Amino acid sequence: MAKLDPLNTSRYWHAPELPGMDMLHADFTTHEYAPHVHHSFVIAVTEVGGSEFKSRGRTGVAQQQALLVFNPAEPHSGRMGGSARWRYRSFYLAEPGIRHLMTTLGIDQTRYFGDNVFCDPELIDSFLELHRAFDGNDAQSDPLRQQEMFVHSFGTLFQNHAQPGQRVLPVPADARVLAPVLELLHDAYAERLTLEQMAATAALTPFQLIGAFNRSIGLTPHTYLTQLRLRAAIALLTAGRPLIEAAVASGFYDQSALTRHFKRTFGMTPLQYVRARTC
Incomplete structure (x- = not known):
């Protein structure tokens, strides 16, 4: 566990069992994310409290009843707002992991998400359980169980909420x-x-x-x-x-x-x- 400052801690690790997958477990009370992009899919689930984020020119709320998803290279920022604490878990699925996931799901083309927030209680619980199963502190994790949970959680997310086909926007x-x-x-x-x-x-x-x-x-x-x-x-x-x-x-x-x-x-x-x- 590393301290960003006395009021903010985070733990980051690479999941060697999954190609292209990194994970973060953060516990913030004052941290603010500057506008930025990730060249990976970002999936985040709140455990305690919440925060505000900005993406696509809109402000949204990251809370326990919401699953946050950002497409690769999608600008966004975040800050504490309306809550004294924000403890959350996030996945960062980069290109090798995206290719692996598409093959696993039998999809020949990367999909994208038209929204950033999804209120799906069962899926939220599924991603929390998945993240904890891959937590570096969990020495009892079963590799087969981890793989099943990965396929189920990401498969359900893409099947139920992703839009088919590559995202193609007119060039401004x-x-x-x-x-x-x-x-x-x-x-x-x-x-x-x-x-x-x-x-x-x-x-x-x-x-x-x-x-x-x-x-x-x-x-x-x-x-x-x-x-x-x-x-x-x-x-x-x-x-x-x-x-x-x-x-x-x-x-x-x-x-x-x-x-x-x-x-x-x-x-x-x-x-x-x-x-x-x-x-």
């Missing part, structure tokens, strides 16, 4: 305008870029650039750049690079800056991530 004009900016960010995320540099790439003013990012991507240029840097840092940490080297090479000023953004985005420290990957 802003996205086309931003193409050279996005190329710059992906190529030079580790450099000290300015708003003026980004805007000039697309012949926009800095004000226009911020508006285009918000309308098209749902994130500010700075937040989008931070997500790229975090992904780069994760890749470096996974490859065994020291924390300070990963921080500087991915564009953060120093180790403390990486740690601060990592905690605000993922609810854990980089060290927790590394330890879970090397267990």
Whole structure:
């Protein structure tokens, strides 16, 4: 168990029995998630209390009677609201796990979710039981039982609540305008870029650039750049690079800056991530 601060704790681990599956058990009273994205399906279930989250331009509530689901690369944020405590369990199913799940379910195309909140008491209980079965503190877990619970819980979720077919949305004009900016960010995320540099790439003013990012991507240029840097840092940490080297090479000023953004985005420290990957 790691302390984010005296009032917030979290435990993060990788489930080696399932490809592409990471898990988090968090107990927060003050933590606030900055706007961010995960390149995985995120499924979260509340055990105690609740919080507010923002996604798709709307505010929702994460509470015990709700199952939260976010599609890969879907921007969202969260904060304490209306509750003095938020203890929850979440799953992060990345691409290898998604492919494994689709094969297990006999689905040849990834599905997506049109809503973020589902009030399904039986499914909520099922995911809580599944998470506890894969909890690193549970030494008595039965591998066959774990697999059955995984297939049942995720299979029921996708069968009852996912929309068939790949999510295809029209490309907004802003996205086309931003193409050279996005190329710059992906190529030079580790450099000290300015708003003026980004805007000039697309012949926009800095004000226009911020508006285009918000309308098209749902994130500010700075937040989008931070997500790229975090992904780069994760890749470096996974490859065994020291924390300070990963921080500087991915564009953060120093180790403390990486740690601060990592905690605000993922609810854990980089060290927790590394330890879970090397267990």
